[in-house]
Amino acid sequence: MRYAPEHNDATRERILEAASRLFREHGIAAVGLAKIMAEADLTVGTFYTHFKSKEALVREALLRLLDARHEALEQALHGADLEVVVRAYLSPEHRDMAGTGCPIASLASEIARHPRATRSAFASHNAPTLDALAAWLSSRRGNEVSRADAAALLGLLAGTLQLARATPDRAESDAILEAGVRAAIRLAK
Amino acid sequence: MRYAPEHNDATRERILEAASRLFREHGIAAVGLAKIMAEADLTVGTFYTHFKSKEALVREALLRLLDARHEALEQALHGADLEVVVRAYLSPEHRDMAGTGCPIASLASEIARHPRATRSAFASHNAPTLDALAAWLSSRRGNEVSRADAAALLGLLAGTLQLARATPDRAESDAILEAGVRAAIRLAK
DNA sequence: ATTATCTATAGATCTATAGATAATGC
DNA sequence: ATTATCTATAGATCTATAGATAATGC
Numbered sequence: 001m002r003y004a005p006e007h008n009d010a011t012r013e014r015i016l017e018a019a020s021r022l023f024r025e026h027g028i029a030a031v032g033l034a035k036i037m038a039e040a041d042l043t044v045g046t047f048y049t050h051f052k053s054k055e056a057l058v059r060e061a062l063l064r065l066l067d068a069r070h071e072a073l074e075q076a077l078h079g080a081d082l083e084v085v086v087r088a089y090l091s092p093e094h095r096d097m098a099g100t101g102c103p104i105a106s107l108a109s110e111i112a113r114h115p116r117a118t119r120s121a122f123a124s125h126n127a128p129t130l131d132a133l134a135a136w137l138s139s140r141r142g143n144e145v146s147r148a149d150a151a152a153l154l155g156l157l158a159g160t161l162q163l164a165r166a167t168p169d170r171a172e173s174d175a176i177l178e179a180g181v182r183a184a185i186r187l188a189k
Numbered sequence: 190m191r192y193a194p195e196h197n198d199a200t201r202e203r204i205l206e207a208a209s210r211l212f213r214e215h216g217i218a219a220v221g222l223a224k225i226m227a228e229a230d231l232t233v234g235t236f237y238t239h240f241k242s243k244e245a246l247v248r249e250a251l252l253r254l255l256d257a258r259h260e261a262l263e264q265a266l267h268g269a270d271l272e273v274v275v276r277a278y279l280s281p282e283h284r285d286m287a288g289t290g291c292p293i294a295s296l297a298s299e300i301a302r303h304p305r306a307t308r309s310a311f312a313s314h315n316a317p318t319l320d321a322l323a324a325w326l327s328s329r330r331g332n333e334v335s336r337a338d339a340a341a342l343l344g345l346l347a348g349t350l351q352l353a354r355a356t357p358d359r360a361e362s363d364a365i366l367e368a369g370v371r372a373a374i375r376l377a378k
Numbered sequence: 379a380t381t382a383t384c385t386a387t388a389g390a391t392c393t394a395t396a397g398a399t400a401a402t403g404c
Numbered sequence: 405a406t407t408a409t410c411t412a413t414a415g416a417t418c419t420a421t422a423g424a425t426a427a428t429g430c
Contacts, residue, residue: 007428008382027299029218032418045421046383054419098301104352109298110216112287112354119357148361148368151352155369156341159348163293163340165301168308172337179337180344183376196402197408221392234395235409243393 012050014040019061024106025099028058028114058114059121065103066125073129077136086184089157090177095164105158105165130154137188153187156180201239203229208250213295214288217247217303247303248310254292255314262318266325275373278346279366284353294347294354319343326377342376345369 018039022031033054034044051057076085088094094101104126111122133150160180167173207228211220222243223233240246265274277283283290293315300311322339349369356362 011382026302027216027218029216030302033420034418042382043384044419045385048420049382106298108348108351108355109295112351113215113219116357119355123356123358123361146364146368148364149372151356151365152345152349152368152372155347155349155352155365156345156372157348158344159297159346159351160341160344162297162301162348163344166297166308167312167340168305169312172312175335175337176340176344179335179341183338183341183345186376187372200408222394223392231408232410233393234411237394238408 008050011040011042011046015042015047015050015057016061016064019057020065020103021099023058023061024065024101024103028107028110055115055118059118062103062107062111062118063121063125066122066129069103070125070129070132074132077132082136082140082188083181083185086157086181086188090161090164090180090184092174092177095161095173095177098165102158102161104154105161108158140188153184156184156187197239200229200231200235204231204236204239204246205250205253208246209254209292210288212247212250213254213290213292217296217299222246244304244307248307251292251296251300251307252310252314255311255318258292259314259318259321263321266321271325271329271377272370272374275346275370275377279350279353279369279373281363281366284350284362284366287354291347291350293343294350297347329377342373345373345376 015036019031019036022036022039033047036057037044037047047057051060073085076088089102098106111119127147130147130150133153134145134147137145137150137153157180160176160183164173164176164180167176204225208220208225211225211228222236225246226233226236236246240249262274265277278291287295300308316336319336319339322342323334323336326334326339326342346369349365349372353362353365353369356365
């Protein structure tokens with residue numbers, strides 16, 4: 001229909017946003033293209049006008065999420081205490097809203113099983129976050145902190161959030177979040 | 190065919206073992222019953238003689254894995270240093286063999302999206318491991334360590350292993366494992 | 379005239395069930 | 405006689421493609 005270029009871009013964006021939410025909420029394998037397209041108010045047939053394959057969508061949704069996360073972290077580390085950032089990450093709200101939450105906590109174990117191209121996209125778009133975190137930790141601790149050390153801190157946050165999400169008893173789940181905050185602060189010192 | 194009772198149990202066991210490996214290797218949603226049954230040298234039709242549903246299989250495979258993990262940890266904590274246990278967990282071998290590895294690192298984020306009955310089975314069969322770990326940490330540190338604190342340590346281990354698995358560059362992945370070991374030891378002190 | 383979207387469909391897979399077949403304990 | 409296993413199939417879903425339809429820029 002030769003729409004304005006903005007129309008095409010906006011549609012593509014809507015698909016990406018629906019996918020980003022649904023993947024984080026239900027996992028990649030559990031979400032079909034029909035559900036994503038319905039969420040974007042379209043039918044399945046249109047999908048392939050915008051993406052080469054489901055895997056291409058996964059890759060692009062992932063790198064957008066990681067880029068957004070990086071920007072948010074830069075903002076947060078600029079002003080706030082690490083404890084505030086950590087408490088926001090390991091909060092009951094974040095635990096209960098996976099669809100708008102951290103892509104690593106939701107998807108890391110699934111990404112590990114995806115093709116190398118997807119894992120490479122993940123690694124390269126996660127690196128800036130790790131580097132920013134490492135630099136921040138270095139200046140705080142006074143000694144050199146590597147990207148890998150920052151990854152361990154992120155691993156603690158994501159892994160603890162996963163355990164809290166898997167724990168059905170609310171009090172126990174809250175306690176896990178609290179313990180994760182204490183552990184993260186200890187690691188950051 | 191009225192086989193001996195052992196025959197029935199052995200078949201059930203074979204299904205559980207195939208499922209335990211395939212779920213950890215590819216994720217629960219990504220593995221169909223046909224693949225599991227083929228791995229156990231059976232056809233799909235037989236599945237429902239042994240289990241009520243795929244979800245029932247997931248639940249039982251999960252609790253068996255957690256029970257086995259608990260026994261292995263008890264053994265390990267009895268003799269060895271924590272550092273040895275942590276190094277084995279965050280080893281390149283464990284990273285590269287998800288099918289025989291830690292069910293939490295492979296499945297925690299997926300379990301979090303399963304029905305409450307599955308999450309309850311997870312929590313109750315993971316608790317002994319956490320309690321053993323907490324008791325061990327308490328005696329080592331000299332102060333009281335809660336089950337939730339042990340969960341944070343487990344979260345660090347599982348989360349870091351996931352990040353190492355998602356990182357395609359081998360050297361970078363190895364570095365993440367090393368950083369995880371350092372962080373875990375710091376937390377345990 | 380161009381092209382994003384639609385409907386329809388291919389072909390594979392998914393979980394689950396029905397009914398036939400065959401192997402062994404009583 | 406009992407029952408674990410088999411083949412066959414239902415009905416839903418999955419990713420991906422083909423061809424018709426319709427909306428807008430030139």
